[in-house]
Amino acid sequence: MDRTETQPADGRLGVLLPGFGAVATTFVAGVEAARQGLAQPLGSLTQLNTIRLGKRTEGRAPLIRDFVPLAELDQLVFGAWDPIPDDGYESCLAAGVLSREHLEPMEEFLRSVKPMPAVFHKDYVKRLDGTNVKSGATKMDLAESLRDDIRRFREEEGCSRLVMIWCGSTEVFLRPGPVHESMDAFEAGLRTNDPGISPSMIYAYAAIMEGVPYANGAPNLSGDLPALEEAAREKGVPVAGKDFKTGQTLMKTILAPGLKARMLGIEGWFSTNILGNRDGAVLDDPDSFKTKEESKLGVLEHILQPDVYPQLYGDLYHKVRINYYPPRGDNKEGWDNIDIFGWMGYPMQIKVDFLCRDSILAAPIVLDLALFLDLAKRSGMSGIQEWLSFYFKTPQVAEGLYPEHDLFIQHKKLKNTLRWIGGEEPLTHLGVEYYDYE
Ligand SMILES: NC(=O)c1ccc[n+]([C@@H]2O[C@H](COP(=O)([O-])OP(=O)(O)OC[C@H]3O[C@@H](n4cnc5c(N)ncnc54)[C@H](O)[C@@H]3O)[C@@H](O)[C@H]2O)c1
Numbered sequence: 001m002d003r004t005e006t007q008p009a010d011g012r013l014g015v016l017l018p019g020f021g022a023v024a025t026t027f028v029a030g031v032e033a034a035r036q037g038l039a040q041p042l043g044s045l046t047q048l049n050t051i052r053l054g055k056r057t058e059g060r061a062p063l064i065r066d067f068v069p070l071a072e073l074d075q076l077v078f079g080a081w082d083p084i085p086d087d088g089y090e091s092c093l094a095a096g097v098l099s100r101e102h103l104e105p106m107e108e109f110l111r112s113v114k115p116m117p118a119v120f121h122k123d124y125v126k127r128l129d130g131t132n133v134k135s136g137a138t139k140m141d142l143a144e145s146l147r148d149d150i151r152r153f154r155e156e157e158g159c160s161r162l163v164m165i166w167c168g169s170t171e172v173f174l175r176p177g178p179v180h181e182s183m184d185a186f187e188a189g190l191r192t193n194d195p196g197i198s199p200s201m202i203y204a205y206a207a208i209m210e211g212v213p214y215a216n217g218a219p220n221l222s223g224d225l226p227a228l229e230e231a232a233r234e235k236g237v238p239v240a241g242k243d244f245k246t247g248q249t250l251m252k253t254i255l256a257p258g259l260k261a262r263m264l265g266i267e268g269w270f271s272t273n274i275l276g277n278r279d280g281a282v283l284d285d286p287d288s289f290k291t292k293e294e295s296k297l298g299v300l301e302h303i304l305q306p307d308v309y310p311q312l313y314g315d316l317y318h319k320v321r322i323n324y325y326p327p328r329g330d331n332k333e334g335w336d337n338i339d340i341f342g343w344m345g346y347p348m349q350i351k352v353d354f355l356c357r358d359s360i361l362a363a364p365i366v367l368d369l370a371l372f373l374d375l376a377k378r379s380g381m382s383g384i385q386e387w388l389s390f391y392f393k394t395p396q397v398a399e400g401l402y403p404e405h406d407l408f409i410q411h412k413k414l415k416n417t418l419r420w421i422g423g424e425e426p427l428t429h430l431g432v433e434y435y436d437y438e
Contacts, residue, residue, distance in 0.1 A: 004380035006069055006421060011160025013071040014153055015370045016212070018203045019168025020080035020115045022095035022277050022330055023217065023244070025088055026359040027167075027366040028078050028113060029098055032106045035073050039102075043364035046070055046371045051415055053424045068422050069378070070371045079153045081146075081203075082115035082168075083130020091115075095277065097330045097359045116149050119199045124171040126285045128278075139197055140190035146206035161377065163370045164207040164214045166241075169279065171198045171220035172287035173294070180225035204228050208237050213373035215388070216241030216396075217366065219295035224396050233383035238376035240369065240385045243295045243393035245407075246361035248273060248334040251354055253407040256303045259340060265312040267347070268339040269300060274325040275332035275358065284324035295394045296320045302405045332358050365391045379421050387417035 017024040033039035034047075041047040051067055053060040064070070078088075086094060088110035092103050103110065117134045119142045136142040154162055179189040179196045186205070189197050200216065204223035207214040208231050216222040223232070223239050232239045245253065248271050259266060275283075283289050297320060306313040336352040369391055376385050389395030390410035395403040404410055416426035 003420060003423065006375065007378040009069045009071045009075070009374070009378065011075070012077050012158055013075050013370070013374055014077050014079055014157055014159035014162040015366075016150065016153065016162055016164040016207075017078065017080040017167050017366075018082075018118070018164065018200070019166060019218075020082040020084075020086070020088070020091055020113075021167065021169070022097050022279065022359040023362040023366065024080060024165075024167035025092045025095055025110070026097045027363040028088055029092055029103065029106055029110060030363050031073055031076060031078075031367065032109050033102065036105060038105060041073070041364060041367065043361065044367050045364075045414075046368045047073075047364075051418055052427070053419065053422075064418060068375055068418055071374055076370070077157045077159060078113050079149075079157070080113060080115040081118040081149070083118040083120040083128065083133050085115060085132040087111045087115075088113035095330060095359065097357065118168075119143075119146060119202050121199060123195070124198045124200075125169045125282055126172070126287065127282045128169060138191055139193050139202055140187070142199075143190055143202050143206050143209075146203060147210055150206060150210045150212060161374055162210075162212045163373045163377075164203065164212050165366050165369055166200055166203060166214070166216045166218055166222055167366065168200060168203075168218060169282045170218045170288045170291050171200055172285070173290040174198060174221055176221060176225055180221075180227050183227045183231050186225070186227040198222075201225065201228070204239075205231075208232050208235060208239070211235060211237055213238045213377050215239065215369045215373055217244045217362070217369075219243040219291045219394060226399065229384060229398070236377075236380070236382040238373050238381050238385045239383065239396070240373065240388040241392060241394070241396040243292075244362045244365045245391055245393045246358055246365070247332060247356045248336065248354060249296055249299055249393045250361065250407070251334070251336065251352060252299055253303065253405055253410075255338070255350075255352075256300055257406040257408055259338075260304055260309075260312075263309075263312065265341040265345075266300075266304065266316050266338065267341060268317040268319075268337075270317075270319045270337045271296070271334065272321040272323065273332055273334045274323050274328050275330070276324065276326040276328040277330040277358070279358070280322070280324040280326075280332075283322050289322060292322065293320055298394055298403070299405045302402060330357060330359055332356050375421065387413050390414045
């Protein structure tokens with residue numbers, strides 16, 4: 001692909017959030033806290049990370065945000081949709097991620113973000129009831145209504161550009177079918193209310209048709225459909241997904257490449273979680289859990305390559321459980337028991353107990369995706385942005401390719417893409433340049 005000159009990040013960038021629950025409100029509150037100087041945007045590469053350029057001896061390692069033109073936090077404005085009508089402040093309180101003491105100085109700002117009526121249907125998220133919902137005779141009418149919302153928001157907020165990040169609930173498991181194969185079939189399905197088209201797909205469609213970059217933070221298909229990928233490419237819209245890589249899967253993609261790098265075998269990997277937030281309640285429904293489970297299970301298979309290393313990973317037993325346990329709220333606990341074996345087959349065990357805060361890990365991902373997708377659009381990139389795989393449990397890839405799950409390969413790819421966007425040489429695995437000290 002030819003490199004085009006990146007357009008400057010002038011004006012306001014609207015960040016549109018279908019789903020205004022724990023992750024989305026923690027993201028918005030954190031950006032505002034950073035703007036008010038109350039907290040630092042920790043966990044965000046766009047805000048904190050440097051990037052090494054050229055040879056080590058050159059000593060060039062600017063901040064990413066000084067190297068490529070990214071929107072500043074002060075340029076961000078937020079819009080949302082949610083079937084639950086709570087404003088940003090109420091939704092933050094309900095999510096219970098951030099304390100009242102942190103939220104108080106931002107109350108007025110958070111109250112000003114009120115979710116628009118959502119495209120929502122209980123068939124796709126069974127454990128939720130919503131009142132703030134659009135009505136329309138067909139799914140195409142609902143898509144048109146979303147497109148009107150997008151245009152109105154852009155106008156009213158005076159935005160130069162928009163991005164959309166799905167932070168809505170995990171929908172029931174759906175397989176791609178004929179209705180998702182082409183834009184003609186998809187649009188016909190919208191007009192005839194095809195049950196294969198879920199609300200998150202309607203948001204992805206509306207975004208792409210409006211030229212708005214789209215990322216999917218949940219494991220449901222949403223924009224991961226041949227029809228929408230093709231439309232994104234044709235319309236010059238960058239897209240990425242699926243399922244934010246936080247918590248247990250983040251740990252898995254840190255540990256598994258390390259064990260594999262040392263050629264240690266793995267006999268079994270048992271992962272279990274307790275969580276008590278609204279996401280946990282939704283995942284308590286077997287159909288939504290199935291979508292999540294598929295997303296979590298794929299990771300090890302791709303990292304460990306059991307077909308290449310049958311003696312190490314050929315018999316690996318991988319199990320993932322998620323248990324809804326209300327007392328824990330958003331503070332998930334994830335246990336991993338890993339049965340490994342080494343020299344002469346002697347067994348060993350690793351136990352991980354991660355007392356994690358899901359939304360605290362997810363919020364900086366939303367910020368980075370918003371800023372990087374906007375950068376991609378201004379750099380003339382379109383279709384699936386594989387370099388953003390770093391942020392996802394189930395990276396979206398073009399048909400026929402396998403996803404890259406290894407966090408360190410993903411990280412290298414992300415930074416090399418930034419180097420390419422900025423007109424610098426990529427760092428390769430050759431000679432003394434192998435190690436990327438940054
Ligand atoms: N927190 C994490 O670390 C993490 C990691 C990976 C993926 N995710 C996914 O991100 C999503 C958000 O997580 P969360 O913890 O904020 O959940 P949450 O339940 O707090 O928020 C989701 C919100 O989406 C809303 N919603 C549902 N259907 C919608 C629709 N059709 N349109 C608009 N809004 C809709 C719900 O009413 C809810 O307010 C979930 O799908 C979750 O699985 C979260």
